[in-house]
Amino acid sequence: MLEIRNLYKNFSGFQAIRDVSLLLEKGTRHAIIGPNGAGKTTFFNLITGHLEPSAGEILFEGRSLIGLPPHRIVKMGIARSFQRINIYPRMSVFENVQVALIARDDRQLNLITPAHGLNNAETDELLALVGLSDESNEVAGELAYGRQKQLELAISLAANPRILLLDEPTAGMSPTETAESIQLIDRISKERKLTLLFTEHDMSVVFGIADRISVLHLGEIIASGTPEEVRNNPDVRSVYLGESVDNATA
Amino acid sequence: MDALIDFVRNELGNPGLATLLSNPSFAFIQLMNAVSMGMYLFIIAAGLSLIFGVLNVINFAHGAFYMFGAYTVFSITKTMGLNFWVGVIGAGVVLAALSFVIERALFRFLYDKEHLMQLLLTFAVVLILGDLAKAVWGTDQFSVSYPPGMNGALNLGITYYPTYRVVLCAIGPLIAIGLWFLIERTRWGRVIRGATQDREMLAALGINVPMVYTSVFVLGSALAGIGGALSAPFNSPTPGMDATVIVDCFVIVIIGGLGSLWGTFIGALIYGLVYNFGSVIMPNWQDVFAFLILVVVLLIRPWGLFGRPVAGGH
Amino acid sequence: MTQPMTRTTAVICALIVLGLVLLPLTDSAYLVDVTTEILIYALFALSLNVIIGYSGNVSFGHAAYFAIGGYANAILLTTYGWPLAASLIASVFASMLAAGVIAYFCTRLTDIYFAMLTLAFSMFIWAVAFKWRSVTGGDDGFVGIAVPALISDRYEFFYFTLAIVVLSTTLLWVICHSAFGRSLLAVRENPTRAGFVGINTRLMRWSAFVVAGTFAGIAGALFGMLHRGMFVESAFWTQSATVLIMTLLGGMFSFFGPAIGAATLFILQRLTNEYTEYWPTVLGVVLIIILLFLPEGIAGLVNRFRKRSAARD
Numbered sequence: 001m002l003e004i005r006n007l008y009k010n011f012s013g014f015q016a017i018r019d020v021s022l023l024l025e026k027g028t029r030h031a032i033i034g035p036n037g038a039g040k041t042t043f044f045n046l047i048t049g050h051l052e053p054s055a056g057e058i059l060f061e062g063r064s065l066i067g068l069p070p071h072r073i074v075k076m077g078i079a080r081s082f083q084r085i086n087i088y089p090r091m092s093v094f095e096n097v098q099v100a101l102i103a104r105d106d107r108q109l110n111l112i113t114p115a116h117g118l119n120n121a122e123t124d125e126l127l128a129l130v131g132l133s134d135e136s137n138e139v140a141g142e143l144a145y146g147r148q149k150q151l152e153l154a155i156s157l158a159a160n161p162r163i164l165l166l167d168e169p170t171a172g173m174s175p176t177e178t179a180e181s182i183q184l185i186d187r188i189s190k191e192r193k194l195t196l197l198f199t200e201h202d203m204s205v206v207f208g209i210a211d212r213i214s215v216l217h218l219g220e221i222i223a224s225g226t227p228e229e230v231r232n233n234p235d236v237r238s239v240y241l242g243e244s245v246d247n248a249t250a
Numbered sequence: 251m252d253a254l255i256d257f258v259r260n261e262l263g264n265p266g267l268a269t270l271l272s273n274p275s276f277a278f279i280q281l282m283n284a285v286s287m288g289m290y291l292f293i294i295a296a297g298l299s300l301i302f303g304v305l306n307v308i309n310f311a312h313g314a315f316y317m318f319g320a321y322t323v324f325s326i327t328k329t330m331g332l333n334f335w336v337g338v339i340g341a342g343v344v345l346a347a348l349s350f351v352i353e354r355a356l357f358r359f360l361y362d363k364e365h366l367m368q369l370l371l372t373f374a375v376v377l378i379l380g381d382l383a384k385a386v387w388g389t390d391q392f393s394v395s396y397p398p399g400m401n402g403a404l405n406l407g408i409t410y411y412p413t414y415r416v417v418l419c420a421i422g423p424l425i426a427i428g429l430w431f432l433i434e435r436t437r438w439g440r441v442i443r444g445a446t447q448d449r450e451m452l453a454a455l456g457i458n459v460p461m462v463y464t465s466v467f468v469l470g471s472a473l474a475g476i477g478g479a480l481s482a483p484f485n486s487p488t489p490g491m492d493a494t495v496i497v498d499c500f501v502i503v504i505i506g507g508l509g510s511l512w513g514t515f516i517g518a519l520i521y522g523l524v525y526n527f528g529s530v531i532m533p534n535w536q537d538v539f540a541f542l543i544l545v546v547v548l549l550i551r552p553w554g555l556f557g558r559p560v561a562g563g564h
Numbered sequence: 565m566t567q568p569m570t571r572t573t574a575v576i577c578a579l580i581v582l583g584l585v586l587l588p589l590t591d592s593a594y595l596v597d598v599t600t601e602i603l604i605y606a607l608f609a610l611s612l613n614v615i616i617g618y619s620g621n622v623s624f625g626h627a628a629y630f631a632i633g634g635y636a637n638a639i640l641l642t643t644y645g646w647p648l649a650a651s652l653i654a655s656v657f658a659s660m661l662a663a664g665v666i667a668y669f670c671t672r673l674t675d676i677y678f679a680m681l682t683l684a685f686s687m688f689i690w691a692v693a694f695k696w697r698s699v700t701g702g703d704d705g706f707v708g709i710a711v712p713a714l715i716s717d718r719y720e721f722f723y724f725t726l727a728i729v730v731l732s733t734t735l736l737w738v739i740c741h742s743a744f745g746r747s748l749l750a751v752r753e754n755p756t757r758a759g760f761v762g763i764n765t766r767l768m769r770w771s772a773f774v775v776a777g778t779f780a781g782i783a784g785a786l787f788g789m790l791h792r793g794m795f796v797e798s799a800f801w802t803q804s805a806t807v808l809i810m811t812l813l814g815g816m817f818s819f820f821g822p823a824i825g826a827a828t829l830f831i832l833q834r835l836t837n838e839y840t841e842y843w844p845t846v847l848g849v850v851l852i853i854i855l856l857f858l859p860e861g862i863a864g865l866v867n868r869f870r871k872r873s874a875a876r877d
Contacts, residue, residue, distance in 0.1 A: 048760065074762040086760075088753035090817075095566075099750040100761040108747035108763050109771060111739045115746035116568045159761055308676065359856070365676040366622045370812075371855050373805065377848030385842070493801075497687070500680070538691040544684040549669055552677045 001026040001195055002047070002078075002163060007056035009039075009046055009219075016042045018219040020056070024163070029189065029196040031206045034216035040199040041083065043216065044165050047197075048080050049073040060163075071103075079161035081152045083168040083199075089141030093132055096140050096151055098123045100158030122158075129188060130154045146177045150184070157188065164189070166198035170205055178202060182209060207231075266530040275409035280526050282406075286415040288522030289422025290481040294495060295502040295514050296429060297473030303509025304442050304466045307360055310372035311352070313496030314379035315345050315471045319478025320487040321383060324392045334397035338479040345475025346468045353467045358460060376492065389489050394482040414483060421480065425473075426515050433511065442466055446509070501544045507557020516555060565617065565819055566746045573820075584726055588719045597790075598834065600722045602827050603729045604786045609810040609822035610736055611779035616808075617816035618740060619772035620752025622679045624804050625686025626780055628666070631693060631799035633659040633781025634788035635700055641789075642710040643699075655785045656778060662689075663777020667770045674755075683801060690799035705795035709788055725786050732782055733823075739775060740819055748772055809847065812854050815863025824862050 002024035009017035016039050024030050032040055045051040047058060049070040058065045065073055088096050101119040102108055127133050130150040135143060140151060149169070156164060169185060170178040182205055189196050200206045206213060207227050214224040215236050223233045230236055251271070259268035270277045298312045319341040326337035352375060360368045395401075396414050403410040433439040441462055444452050453459045478485075478495075485491065502521050506513025524543060529536045547554065569577075584603075588596055612626045636655035640646040646654070666685045670678055693700045700706055715724045739745060748768055750758045755765045788794040797803060806829070814825020832850070836843045858865060 050756075069764070070759040071762045071764050074760060080760055082757075086754060086757045088750050088757065090753055091749055095746060095749075099747055099758075099763075102743045102747055103758075103762040107743040108768065110743040111745075111775075113743050114568070114738075114741055115566050115743050116741070118743055155757070155761060356852070366679060367855055369676070369679070370808075370851060374848040374851035374855070377844040377851070381842045381845040381848075504680075534695055535691075537694065538688060541684045541688045541691065545669075545681065545688065548673065548677055548681045548684065552673060 001061060002197070003057075003059040004047070005057040005059070007043075007046060007058065008054045009042060009051065010054040016219050017046065017053070020216070020219070020221050022214055022221065022224070024195060024197055025212075026195055027193065028211040029198070029209055030212045030214065031210035032197065032199045032214050032216055033201075033203075033206055034199075039216055039219045041167060042219075044080065044167055044199070047073075047165065048078065074159050074161075077160075077162040078165065079156040079159040079163070080165040081156040081167060081169060083171055085145070085148045085152060087140045087148060087151050087155065089139070091140055092137050093127065093140050093143070093151055094123055094136045097126050097154045097158055100155045101126075104159050126154045126158055129157070129191075130184060146173060146181075149173070149181065153184070153188070157192065161194065163195045163197060166196065168199050168201060170200065170202055178205060185209070264531060266533060270527070270530055278406075278408045279411065280530055281523075282411050282415065282419070284522035284526040285519065286418045286522075287526065288519040289418050290477055291495075291498055291502060291521065292422050292515050292518035293425055293480065294474050294477035295499040295506075295518055296425070296511060297470035297477070298499050299503045299506070299509055299511065299514040300429070300473070301467055301470040302503070304445050305361060305463055306365075307357065307368050307467075308365060308372070308508075309357075309467075309470075310369055310496060311375040311379060312471070312474050312499060313492035313494075314376050314383075315349060315474035316478035316495050317383060317487070317492040318348065318379070319345055319475030320394070320482040320485065320491065321387050321392075321478075322475065323479035323482045324394050324487050325387075327394060328392070334395070337394075338476055341475040341479035342472045346472045349468050349471030350464065353464050357467065358463065361463065380489070380492065384489060387487070391486050391488040393486050396483045418480065422515075426511065429511055438465070497540050497544075501540050501547070503554070504544060504547050504552070505554050507554030510554070510556035513554055513556030565817060566741050566749060568741070581726075581730060585723075588722060593718060596718055596722050598830075600718075600725050600790055601787075602830050603725050604783050604790065605807070605810065605826040605830055606823035607729050607732055607786075608780055608783040608807050609814065609826040610733060610819075611776045611783065612807050612811050613816055613819075613822045614736070614740065614748075614772050614776040614779075616811055617818075617821075618745060618748045618752065619769050620755075621674070621769060621772075622808070623682040623773075623776075624679045624801065624808065625682035625684070625689075626776065626807055627799050627801070627803035628686035628689040629659040629663050629777035629780040630784035630787065630803065630807075631689060631794070631796075632662050633784030634794045634798055635693060635706065635784075636781075637785035638706045638709045638788045638794045639699065641712075642706070642708065645710070648712045648714075652782075652785055656781045659781025659784065660774060660778040663774045663780075664770075667773035667777070671766050671769045671773065683804070686799060686804055687801060690796060690801075693796045693799050700794070700796075703796065705793050706788075707793040709792050709794070711789045711792065715789070721790065725790070728782065728786060732779055736775075736779060737819065744768075744771070809851055809854075813850065813861055815861025815865075817860050818863035818867070821861050821863035828862065 004020060004022040007017055007020040008015070020043065032043065034040055042051065046053050047065065049065065049068050049072070053066060060076060060078065063076070065076075088099070091099070098115070098119055101122055102115070105119070107113065107118070124133065124136070127136055130153050132147065132150055132154065135147060140148070143151065153169070166185070170181050173181060185196070186209055188194070210227055212225065213227055213230040215222050215230060223230050223236045225233070255268050255272045258264055258271060270280065294312070294316050298309060301307055301309050301312070322341040322344045323334070323337035326332050326340045327334055356371070356375065360371055400414040400417060402413050404413045404416050406416070433443065441452065441457060445459070445462055452462070498521065502517040503514055505520055506515070506517025521543070525536070525539055528539050584599065587599060608630055612623065615621055615623045615626070633655045636658040637651050640651040640654055641648065666682070670681045670685070673681055694702055696702065711721070715721045747758070747763055751763060751765045751768045758765050784798065787798070810825040810829045811822040812825065813829055814823060815821030829850070832846070833843055836846045854861065860867070
């Protein structure tokens with residue numbers, strides 16, 4: 001579904017992404033792990049059009065994404081949630097999601113149709129899906145952190161994506177919140193038949209729901225395969241996983 | 251060559267350009283005008299650039315400080331009858347004091363705010379300072395005499411040129427070198443260079459950061475005052491002079507890059523050249539040049555020649 | 565800002581319009597003149613807020629479209645003898661066009677550079693108005709605008725202005741409360757995120773600018789006819805600063821805020837000028853107060869007050 005071939009990204013002399021290739025199969029949950037600074041966020045930014053690659057190819061169902069602006073790539077079916085909260089702080093929770101739906105329906109340049117009442121049912125549905133129905137009228141910026149993360153997810157889903165890129169979805173969460181969050185993602189991705197590409201630090205999460213794992217280290221993919229294969233890969237063990245794998249699966 | 255000159259004069263209908271090409275002393279005078287203008291503008295703009303480089307503040311009121319400098323040198327020379335150079339130093343002192351008060355009372359609340367809010371707040375100060383000048387000096391236009399002995403013209407070989415302006419062409423680079431020395435070779439300079447990189451670190455090192463900021467603001471503003479004083483003999487103190495000069499300064503620091511000393515120097519020279527030669531070649535569009543250059547630079551390279559790309563530019 | 569009108573607001577609006585309709589009964593020429601001008605500035609400020617409050621950019625050069633609308637109308641009416649309707653439509657179109665072209669360049673940048681570029685362009689327009697004496701009258705201004713007999717009486721012109729301003733405000737209301745308006749808020753709040761949900765943020769900001777410039781042109785045309793003349797000051801950056809302060813004072817986070825700000829500032833200026841010539845100082849102090857203590861303007865103050873009394877009940 002999503003094919004990345006020999007991707008390079010240079011920042012004035014510093015090579016952030018080096019010869020990265022990845023195949024994302026439809027319906028899979030593919031995790032990208034790697035130490036901090038490995039280039040995971042840069043990698044995402046390249047896919048979503050926020051950055052342009054220095055070399056290489058990114059193909060979504062055969063069509064190249066290179067050079068397309070972010071909003072076009074979203075329209076094609078790739079949505080993304082952010083590691084740091086990226087919502088509209090002074091708008092209500094409802095409006096946060098509604099705007100995403102308005103954009104999905106291409107109504108953002110409609111100067112006549114009142115915003116009030118647009119996409120109401122679907123907005124309520126999405127809020128219910130992520131468990132934010134009660135906070136619908138609250139100001140988004142005033143929500144608790146975990147709630148804001150749920151809002152993040154709802155906004156990404158509004159675009160009706162086929163691929164969902166999740167950038168460290170459980171960052172900053174307590175173990176309980178993490179478990180809840182993963183359950184939510186699991187349920188939603190099954191209900192909406194989503195393909196997931198996500199980065200994570202929490203190994204229990206990764207080994208819990210990933211079908212495939214790629215390990216990114218200093219901009220290069222050093223291993224790729226099923227969780228079993230990656231766990232047993234000696235390069236990976238030496239570079240990154242070390243003790244944490246045994247802890248996670250113990 | 252003569253054929254070219256005739257072509258320009260008759261076919262293109264541009265007598266100004268034709269004269270430039272045919273008359274070397276005329277061209278030289280324009281060149282000297284450009285350089286001397288660039289030099290006094292540099293002195294003023296350097297203050298603006300310094301304040302931005304270290305404090306990250308764009309001070310709209312910088313033009314008002316320039317105006318106060320011009321008025322001060324008038325008061326010191328005409329009203330108090332003192333020497334011109336005493337007046338220039340006096341202008342620097344007055345502006346240092348004035349800017350100290352303004353920084354402590356108001357501007358130090360600005361440093362963490364967005365640029366736009368800073369700009370608007372400094373604009374409020376412009377309004378108030380403008381009225382202050384009106385209250386103290388009235389609305390008449392005054393004239394400031396050239397310093398004694400510099401009233402005449404020097405023989406520069408190709409032609410004669412006003413002595414004072416030649417002196418300005420020397421003062422400009424002197425101040426530039428002085429500033430460079432201050433920033434690169436003194437302890438204070440090292441501290442303020444550190445402030446541009448990492449403010450928290452400075453505080454952690456036990457340095458009184460607010461005082462550092464105040465000193466930078468005061469120095470930058472004093473430069474505006476000195477620039478105003480130095481240019482007063484040919485830029486007579488008059489209400490509204492702050493508006494024109496601040497636009498010139500903006501253009502210069504945008505060309506050179508906000509925060510870069512040499513960028514400001516070269517930007518000032520470029521501005522002087524474009525303005526003076528442009529005025530000869532296209533006499534009707536003088537007023538437009540500043541904005542034209544601003545538009546072009548902002549569109550092509552908003553962070554200028556030597557600046558660092560700031561958020562919001564491409 | 566994009567919520568439907570509450571009943572209270574609707575009632576207040578109706579009362580205000582009613583009051584304005586009945587104003588000429590006071591037989592005070594002065595009152596009518598002042599109110600006419602306030603209405604024009606209110607529209608001018610409301611238009612600017614589409615850029616500031618709704619799309620989240622600050623324009624330092626909004627006077628350009630005000631001036632273009634004003635001059636175009638003046639020239640077409642007087643120099644070319646066009647009928648009023650044609651002249652008005654053409655002038656509005658002229659300011660719309662200018663806004664479209666200038667916004668194309670300005671929206672390439674954001675933040676402080678955007679603001680400076682809007683200023684640069686508007687001063688460029690000022691310089692053109694200044695230099696083009698033959699057409700605009702230059703420094704002397706374009707005097708003696710041929711206002712049609714139908715609206716040349718001050719009361720007739722007042723009703724004419726009232727009608728146009730009410731109509732324009734209604735249109736602006738619809739636009740700001742549309743899907744476009746709400747999406748624009750998203751662009752203001754988080755342009756990155758808005759891009760990631762499929763919104764072309766540059767196009768949105770460009771559209772907001774064009775809408776703003778169009779209505780500023782209407783205000784400018786009315787202004788010229790009110791004063792029977794257009795002067796270069798209308799394009800100068802001080803005019804842009806004035807309307808900007810009006811918008812901020814009234815409150816950029818509400819639809820009607822800027823209108824309140826326009827009325828307040830205009831009245832404040834008139835009052836100040838009665839007693840002192842130091843209006844700039846008063847203006848500067850007002851600006852400082854808004855920036856440091858009242859970033860949400862008068863409307864924000866009213867809102868806070870309302871929330872507090874609602875919480876008490």
